[in-house]
Structures are given as C-alpha cells and as structure tokens.
Amino acid sequence: MLFIANWKMNMLPAQSLDWCLGNKQELADLGADENIEVVICPSFVSLHQVKGILSLMPGVALGAQDCSAHAQGAFTGQVSAAMLAEVGADYCIVGHSERRHHLAESNELVAEKVRRLVEMQIRAISCVGETSAQFEQQLTYDVLQAQLGPVLKVLAHQKPARLVFAYEPVWSIGTGKVAEPDYIASVVSWLHELWQEQLPDSGALVAYGGSVTEENAAQLGRIQGLGGFLIGSASLNFQKFKNIVHLGSSAL
Numbered sequence: 001m002l003f004i005a006n007w008k009m010n011m012l013p014a015q016s017l018d019w020c021l022g023n024k025q026e027l028a029d030l031g032a033d034e035n036i037e038v039v040i041c042p043s044f045v046s047l048h049q050v051k052g053i054l055s056l057m058p059g060v061a062l063g064a065q066d067c068s069a070h071a072q073g074a075f076t077g078q079v080s081a082a083m084l085a086e087v088g089a090d091y092c093i094v095g096h097s098e099r100r101h102h103l104a105e106s107n108e109l110v111a112e113k114v115r116r117l118v119e120m121q122i123r124a125i126s127c128v129g130e131t132s133a134q135f136e137q138q139l140t141y142d143v144l145q146a147q148l149g150p151v152l153k154v155l156a157h158q159k160p161a162r163l164v165f166a167y168e169p170v171w172s173i174g175t176g177k178v179a180e181p182d183y184i185a186s187v188v189s190w191l192h193e194l195w196q197e198q199l200p201d202s203g204a205l206v207a208y209g210g211s212v213t214e215e216n217a218a219q220l221g222r223i224q225g226l227g228g229f230l231i232g233s234a235s236l237n238f239q240k241f242k243n244i245v246h247l248g249s250s251a252l
C-alpha cells in the first residue's frame with residue numbers, strides 16, 4: 001500500500017530535513033515493510049536535500065508536487081519532468097485540485113504533464129475529484145470521466161510506468177469531512193474498471209486523499225481495491241503520519 005505525504009507549500013527546507021533526519025530510523029522501518037511504500041512530496045526547493053536522505057531507505061520514495069507540461073525551454077519558473085528525474089523523483093503529483101482551482105489548470109494541461117512524466121519514467125499521481133456542488137448534484141462520475149479523458153488518451157499512446165489515480169473529493173480536502181467508505185469504495189471500483197478497460201497493461205493503483213487522519217485511516221484502509229492514500233496536513237507531523245501508515249495498512 002502506498003502512503004503519499006503531500007506537504008503542499010508547508011515546511012521550509014530546514015524543516016523538511018528535520019522531519020526526515022529526526023525520524024530517520026522510524027521512516028526507514030516504515031519503508032522496510034514489503035507491503036508498504038512511503039512517498040514524501042516536499043516543495044521543489046527541498047527535493048534534492050530530501051533525496052539525499054531517502055536514497056538510503058528502500059521503500060521510501062521521493063515525489064514532486066507538480067511538473068511542467070513542456071519538455072524544456074522558455075517557461076520561467078516551471079520545472080520539467082527531466083529536472084525531476086535528475087534530482088531523483090520517483091513520483092509526481094499532477095492535477096491536484098488546488099492547482100486546478102488556483103491556477104486554472106485544465107484536464108488537457110494535466111494530461112500533457114502526465115505525458116512528460118511517463119517519458120521520464122516518473123510515476124504520475126493523477127488527481128481527480130468533484131466539488132461539493134458537483135457531489136450534491138450527483139455528478140461525480142461525469143466529472144471524473146471528463147478529468148481523466150485526456151489523460152487516458154495520452155496514455156493510450158505511451159507505455160506508462162506504474163500509475164496512480166488519486167481520488168480526492170475537493171470538498172474533503174482540508175475540511176475534516178470524509179465521504180462514506182461505501183461511497184469511496186464505489187468510486188475506487190469505478191476507477192479500476194476504467195483503467196482496466198482502457199489501459200489493460202498499466203498496473204495502475206487507486207489511492208484516496210482528503211482529510212485522512214489517525215481517526216479514520218483504519219476504516220479507510222479496509223476499502224476493497226484501495227491501494228493507497230494521499231495525506232496532506234496530517235503528514236506534516238511525523239508521528240501522525242506514522243500512525244496513519246500503521247493503521248491504514250493494518251487490514252493487509
């Protein structure tokens with residue numbers, strides 16, 4: 001099971017190092033369990049230093065929080081998949097709802113980012129999820145279909161490394177509200193069917209994100225077909241993150 005710590009725009013470089021170094025042995029122990037893979041996604045500016053620590057820990061991978069849709073060139077401020085590959089990123093989150101919302105990222109742009117990541121053999125963590133209004137109007141599957149359509153089209157022409165589809169209901173992110181496990185289970189199963197039908201050889205995994213805490217990790221971990229979690233605010237505290245990893249994987 002995959003446990004992805006998405007630190008978002010938190011943790012200064014020194015704090016990121018402290019988190020990893022101060023909990024080095026416990027972090028290594030988490031990754032040493034063959035059923036668990038931990039992915040730490042710090043800010044771009046901390047990737048290099050954090051990699052220096054994680055590279056000595058099998059089962060603990062490095063992830064970025066975004067990448068450019070372009071391969072290289074005059075795109076001031078952007079970071080390419082090739083740069084991420086050189087710094088040692090194994091994973092990269094794309095299409096997070098915060099970027100879709102604050103930076104108006106389209107489904108097509110997100111799909112181009114996935115293309116760049118696959119070219120560099122970085123595993124894309126492709127995020128999808130409906131807003132609260134869309135949830136109320138029972139539009140979840142229409143929204144997910146629209147968000148994933150361009151991604152699936154891009155992937156049909158590439159041979160992707162292992163992919164992660166992350167279901168993160170927007171109304172659940174940072175709110176403390178979590179959908180009913182049965183509801184998440186049906187979305188997870190729908191996502192599995194979608195990729196198995198359209199990308200039969202890809203070996204994709206479906207993860208859930210949105211207000212994952214020590215309180216709900218065990219229950220969420222029992223959801224059939226769920227392959228991992230994206231953990232935001234609770235991952236900033238190592239002990240909370242560690243407990244989530246233990247509790248979320250206890251049903252394995």
Ligand code: 13P
Nearest residue numbers: 006173174211230232233
């Ligand atoms: P929270 O765990 O803070 O709700 O954030 C979830 C998230 O956005 C992970 O990508």
